[in-house]
Amino acid sequence: MxxxxxxxxxxxxxxxxxxxxxxxxxxxxxxxxxxxxxxxxxxxxxxxxxxxxxxxxxxxxxxxxxxxxxxxxxxxxxxxxxxxxxxxxxxxxxxxxxxxxxxxxxxxxxxxQRPAIAGVFPTLKNPVIMADVGANVDCRATHLYQFAIMASAFSKIMFDIKNPRVGLLSIGAEGGKGNALVKKTHGLLEKSRLNFIGNVEGCDTFKGDVDVIVCDGFVGNVCLKLTEGLAESVLTMLREEISKTFKAKVGYFLARHAFGTFKKRVDYAEYGGAPLLxxxxxxxxxxxxxxxxxxxxxxxxxxxxxxxxxxxxxxxxxxxxxxxxxxx
Amino acid sequence: MxxxxxxxxxxxxxxxxxxxxxxxxxxxxxxxxxxxxxxxxxxxxxxxxxxxxxxxxxxxxxxxxxxxxxxxxxxxxxxxxxxxxxxxxxxxxxxxxxxxxxxxxxxxxxxxQRPAIAGVFPTLKNPVIMADVGANVDCRATHLYQFAIMASAFSKIMFDIKNPRVGLLSIGAEGGKGNALVKKTHGLLEKSRLNFIGNVEGCDTFKGDVDVIVCDGFVGNVCLKLTEGLAESVLTMLREEISKTFKAKVGYFLARHAFGTFKKRVDYAEYGGAPLLxxxxxxxxxxxxxxxxxxxxxxxxxxxxxxxxxxxxxxxxxxxxxxxxxxx
The missing domain is CATH 3.40.718.10 (Isopropylmalate Dehydrogenase)
Structure with missing residues (x-):
């Protein structure tokens, strides 16, 4: 209600x-x-x-x-x-x-220790799961480590992925890059039995080369909402440009089915809600x-x-x- | 070199x-x-x-x-x-x-205390400046407070904005929302002489209703790279959909100028590099x-x-x- x-x-x-x-x-x-x-x-x-x-x-x-x-x-x-x-x-x-x-x-x-919200993002290939996207704003490394386990289980069941590739969201590919929390989590994930592929950056999120992205709930929630906002703004800006000339409007009309399929592809609604794991x-x-x-x-x-x-x-x-x- | x-x-x-x-x-x-x-x-x-x-x-x-x-x-x-x-x-x-x-x-x-990198993002209206986008991964509230001052000065000079609206990047509009760092920074900004408009969320970044967004360099760098990656992926996905039918291809051809203008509008190259303030x-x-x-x-x-x-x-x-x- x-x-x-x-x-x-x-x-x-x-x-x-x-x-x-x-x-x-x-x-x-x-x-x-x-x-x-x-x-x-x-x-x-x-x-x-x-x-x-x-x-x-x-x-x-x-x-x-x-x-x-x-x-x-x-x-x-x-x-x-x-x-x-x-x-x-x-x-x-x-x-x-x-x-x-x-x-x-x-x-x-x-x-x-801490349940986490798993968000699903569209990518160029399979969807990627990001956890946590908002349940825990201040985290310790063990929390992020457990988010990786929970999101991997979700990935296995939801997308039939045998051994989900786990990436740690950071600001550089090397293990030494990141804030204090990320550096500590890197050590834990490296020692784990998870299929840890190392740090991933914001720009890797939508490429589809990682199945699970781990981060604290503050960063994850910012990412979730930024993605939502950017996808909307990109479509608004594109529509603004298209409406400026008659030729472009005709072009849009002819390509409208492709736009529809595209919108469906990036629409969060396709992935339903976010489970609390x-x-x-x-x-x-x-x-x-x-x-x-x-x-x-x-x-x-x-x-x-x-x-x-x-x-x-x-x-x-x-x-x-x-x-x-x-x-x- | x-x-x-x-x-x-x-x-x-x-x-x-x-x-x-x-x-x-x-x-x-x-x-x-x-x-x-x-x-x-x-x-x-x-x-x-x-x-x-x-x-x-x-x-x-x-x-x-x-x-x-x-x-x-x-x-x-x-x-x-x-x-x-x-x-x-x-x-x-x-x-x-x-x-x-x-x-x-x-x-x-x-x-x-800490120099910061100021990133410029395109929005539906004027560009928005985000600081820090990568110089400082672990921050204290006074650092973020100074980022707000430095980015405001940049906004005044670069975009001729008299009294730049400063937003604090968080995961909810209310002052009580956010992680420990954000909550503390909120208090400092509220007491300042800056034009502080409160918390903003990831989805507000591209709307153009805020001139300066303050965050720590880890979060800012993730946002910068996520935006870059998403904009690229969105265009790739759209191109994939358009290439699927002849009609859509013709449509794209007619609308291509609009796409060009759009691409220029979201292209980071238009804003040059990021100053270290x-x-x-x-x-x-x-x-x-x-x-x-x-x-x-x-x-x-x-x-x-x-x-x-x-x-x-x-x-x-x-x-x-x-x-x-x-x-x-």
Whole structure:
């Protein structure tokens, strides 16, 4: 209920997901609004409504959401998870509140110090996963190290990559380059069993030669939003130039299908939301202004992660790593 | 001499600058190579050659450049500055070595703790200046505060902006959002006499509603390279889509002028190099693979900063700030 556009767009996304897969969906929120948005698709064996009277707004603090809004769509959804009624939670609401609720209701995976948000970026080849993109603004090297493990597990399951190439986001290719945090993390990743390919730079993000990029949540969030902003601005500037002459306008008309395919290719909506990794459960954080396509894809990501037990993979990788460290 | 493409492209840029302005240029490096590149433009009252036998390579450490390569084009150029023979130094060589040499030969401005590199980004409106984009990877709040002062002075002179709007790069608009460094810097900027408009996010960078963006050099360098990489990838992806059908190719042909103008608009070369601010002198760091246009524009930036005494402006702003603090 707390997304920028209210319930309707999310309900549309859920209906699309039902049409294209065999998942079941529980819609949590204002029942009247949801029924209205559902239109001819009324509740049946695959679609359920759970009423919640309150809404966590974008201005609520995470603590207020948990303490004072127990009957909100967000908290009710996590309650359903805790009661074993759903396998995963997808939300386009206040992301700080989603994170806090997810940690409280699902709990951290054994051994994980800090859950992280994994963002998916389009590239010239396969998409690349960046972690963390906003859950942890001040990090230690062990946190980044665990982000690498969690994002690798996500990459394996989501994109079928056997041995994901892990890069450490820095400002130079050599191991000695970077800030204090990055230099320390480099040492940890080098000793790990992960497929660590060394430092990568901002310009490597979109080339597609790395599957997982590790950084702290401050840097990752700046990257995420910079990418979003730049892609939008580039298209606006291009449109401005094209609208200046009749010939260019005709040209754009003829090439418009290519533009459409291109836009789809760089559209974050294609990759659904960003999973919060490192929990005893599956939670997907979506953009507040998610389209129905983004919600549909986020539901598919949630299904994929939960069905293929991403958390078991993370635990396995954590213990394998611990074991190798003991032997060192 | 140490740029990716050698001396020829830089010499071409210098000749273009001479044609379009009344500056004088001293070319420092291998005399034979420079004479060859100059072709019909041989030395005269506005163009001088100073021979240097050594080259600082991209792999040299800054300390090695200074200690072991005293007869390199880079060190000789800074020597000329120290001897009062030139007003500014422009280099497309090893940027770490340029920074170290600039600090050693020009010295820091009185009161400046850390010189910073100012990057210029294209936006939907006026260009925005980001500082620091790579000189300082681990920063304290007072450093970021001084970056704001230096970049404001640069913005005033370079883009004729009376009272530059200063934004602090963070991951949320509210003052409480960000990592520990950003939160502390927010407090300092709020109390300053600068035109501080609060936090800005990655997505605000290209909108043109802020003139100066402040961040530490790690984050800024990641942003700089991410922007470069994304702009290139976006154009590659678009070209791929367009090449898929005949109709789209015809369309692109008709709209190609718009694409050209667009490319020029987002091309970093249009803004020349990035000045290293906070020195008793003017030093411009250019991309290793700078085009002649980028070099020409970097020479103009150097001329502008030196002629309009950016450093006096910085000193004035620093002392105004100190004064206001004393009165608090």
């Amino acid at each position: 707390g997304s920028d556009g209210g319930a309707a767009e999310l309900v549309r996304g859920a209906v699309q997901a039902l049409d294209e897969s065999d998942i079941t969906v529980t819609l949590v929120g204002d029942e009247t609004e949801i029924r209205e948005a559902l239109g001819s698709h009324q509740p049946d064996s695959r679609i359920r409504i759970v009423h919640a009277a309150q809404i966590v707004t974008m201005d609520d603090s995470p603590m207020d959401a948990i303490r004072k809004k127990k009957d909100s769509s967000m908290i009710r959804a996590f309650d359903l998870f805790k009661g074993g009624e759903v396998d995963a939670v997808v939300s386009a609401g206040n992301s700080g509140a989603v994170m806090a609720s997810a940690v409280k209701f699902m709990g951290r995976l054994q051994g994980i 490192g929990l005893n459960g599956t939670a997907i954080i979506c953009h507040g202004r998610s389209s129905s396509t983004a919600i549909k894809n986020a539901l598919f990501v949630a299904d994929e992660l939960s069905a293929h037990r991403v958390n078991d993979h993370i635990l396995d990788m954590l213990s394998a790593v611990d074991h190798s460290e003991e032997m060192d | 140490g740029s990716d493409g050698g001396a020829a492209e830089l010499v071409r840029g210098a000749v273009q600058a001479l044609d379009e302005s009344d500056i004088t240029v001293t070319l420092v490096g291998d005399e034979t190579e420079i004479r060859e590149a100059l072709g019909s433009h041989q030395p005269d009252s506005r163009i001088r050659i100073v021979h240097a036998a050594q080259i600082v390579t991209m792999d040299d450490s800054p300390m090695d450049a200074i200690r072991k390569k005293k007869d390199s084009s880079m060190i000789r150029a800074f020597d000329l500055f120290k001897g009062g023979e030139v007003d500014a130094v422009v280099s497309a060589g090893n940027s770490g070595a340029v920074m170290a040499s600039a600090v050693k030969f020009m010295g820091r401005l009185q009161g400046i 906070g020195l008793n002198g003017t030093a411009i760091i250019c991309h290793g693979r700078s085009s002649s246009t980028a070099i020409k524009n970097a020479l103009f930036v150097a001329d502008e900063l030196s002629a309009h005494r950016v450093n006096d402006h910085i000193l004035d702003m620093l002392s105004a700030v100190d004064h206001s603090e004393e009165m608090d």
